[in-house]
Amino acid sequence: MSDPRRMLPKLNEDWLSVLVGLLVVLLVALGGLAKVPWPLFGWFK
Amino acid sequence: MTKSKRVVIGLIVGLVLVGALTLLVAEFDTAIAKWFAGRGVTQNPLEYPLIAVALGLIANALLRGTKTHAFVQPGIRTELFLKVGLVLMAAGLNINVIMKQGAGGLLQALVLVTSVFFFTWWLATRFKLPPQLTAVMACAVSICGVSAAIAAAGAVLAKKKEVTYVTALVIVTALPLMVLMPWIARAIGLSETVAGAWFGGNIDTTAAVVGAGTLYGETAQQVASVVKMSQNALIGVAAFLLAMYFVVKVERKPSERPSAIVIWQRFPKFILGFVLVSILASTGVLSGNAVTVLKALSKWAFAAAFLSIGLELSVRELGAMGWRPVAVYLSATVFNTALALGAAWVIFGALGL
Numbered sequence: 001m002s003d004p005r006r007m008l009p010k011l012n013e014d015w016l017s018v019l020v021g022l023l024v025v026l027l028v029a030l031g032g033l034a035k036v037p038w039p040l041f042g043w044f045k
Numbered sequence: 046m047t048k049s050k051r052v053v054i055g056l057i058v059g060l061v062l063v064g065a066l067t068l069l070v071a072e073f074d075t076a077i078a079k080w081f082a083g084r085g086v087t088q089n090p091l092e093y094p095l096i097a098v099a100l101g102l103i104a105n106a107l108l109r110g111t112k113t114h115a116f117v118q119p120g121i122r123t124e125l126f127l128k129v130g131l132v133l134m135a136a137g138l139n140i141n142v143i144m145k146q147g148a149g150g151l152l153q154a155l156v157l158v159t160s161v162f163f164f165t166w167w168l169a170t171r172f173k174l175p176p177q178l179t180a181v182m183a184c185a186v187s188i189c190g191v192s193a194a195i196a197a198a199g200a201v202l203a204k205k206k207e208v209t210y211v212t213a214l215v216i217v218t219a220l221p222l223m224v225l226m227p228w229i230a231r232a233i234g235l236s237e238t239v240a241g242a243w244f245g246g247n248i249d250t251t252a253a254v255v256g257a258g259t260l261y262g263e264t265a266q267q268v269a270s271v272v273k274m275s276q277n278a279l280i281g282v283a284a285f286l287l288a289m290y291f292v293v294k295v296e297r298k299p300s301e302r303p304s305a306i307v308i309w310q311r312f313p314k315f316i317l318g319f320v321l322v323s324i325l326a327s328t329g330v331l332s333g334n335a336v337t338v339l340k341a342l343s344k345w346a347f348a349a350a351f352l353s354i355g356l357e358l359s360v361r362e363l364g365a366m367g368w369r370p371v372a373v374y375l376s377a378t379v380f381n382t383a384l385a386l387g388a389a390w391v392i393f394g395a396l397g398l
Contacts, residue, residue, distance in 0.1 A: 024339070
């Protein structure tokens with residue numbers, strides 16, 4: 001590969017997704033996000 | 046404007062664009078479902094993954110037509126949206142179910158990955174493809190598309206154009222499979238579990254696997270995701286073995302053997318988040334209302350990921366290497382499809398794992 005370092009951001013998304021996911025879980029568990037009205041939760045519920 | 050500043054602005058604009066289009070997907074989905082329900086069709090045939098991909102493809106054409114695609118590209122993060130969606134989806138899954146399905150998925154993955162990898166390798170050698178392109182393609186088609194292609198490329202030092210080429214092939218092949226496989230599964234009467242295992246074992250990109258599962262039903266979506274993640278977990282092992290093979294056999298530099306740390310470096314870490322959230326839900330740390338909200342949020346993340354598949358698609362790279370790699374890739378996909386159907390039927394159907 002010409003420059004393997006250019007591939008790194010894709011790999012780091014793994015950790016980023018864990019962080020974002022756990023942060024959302026924490027906010028929901030604390031009750032913060034569950035109180036937000038439409039359009040966040042109206043669709044798909 | 047400096048390049049880094051442009052990337053940051055492009056990231057923000059791209060994320061806002063994806064968010065706005067996802068809202069549009071939600072509105073279309075609600076309106077279409079209502080339209081069908083008004084005509085007595087309770088099961089909406091145009092589920093949101095199809096709407097999202099179609100809208101993504103239209104927006105893609107518009108962005109490329111106005112030469113603004115490259116600017117918003119940093120905000121089109123298919124993998125990120127998908128992995129966040131999978132981590133959140135775990136709130137609705139019991140850890141014991143994940144372990145059971147994961148064990149079946151791992152068994153299926155071992156059968157499929159080894160068979161499809163060596164079949165692709167053999168076929169590519171017959172078609173006289175370069176060894177690096179062969180390795181990248183064999184990993185992509187046998188394990189999990191883009192991530193495996195990147196991991197393999199790093200292991201065998203493939204050229205960037207080879208990775209870009211295989212990535213384009215993966216996405217172009219995955220999109221029709223995402224639509225066709227649920228249709229075929231329904232036609233031959235597969236259960237949701239077997240169908241999910243089939244999608245997870247065959248379709249190369251995880252986003253399209255989740256999309257196909259969603260089109261078939263909630264259980265199919267869960268099984269497809271867990272089976273695919275079991276397969277994804279093998280990336281590190283494959284990258285390590287490939288690096289070892291290329292150093293010792295192809296480049297003949299046995300003194301530069303790679304370290305086993307590659308297995309951990311290439312391990313898809315979002316699986317850890319997925320398992321952790323499932324444990325939190327299974328042990329009652331997350332309440333029933335929180336689980337409902339998290340499941341709804343995971344669907345939002347999936348919708349953004351499906352939309353991004355359409356937004357990202359580019360077929361320009363496919364003309365670069367002629368017909369032989371395309372023939373190898375498509376033949377390997379057909380082989381994978383047939384074998385995955387048999388393996389899913391035996392492991393998740395007959396053996397009941």
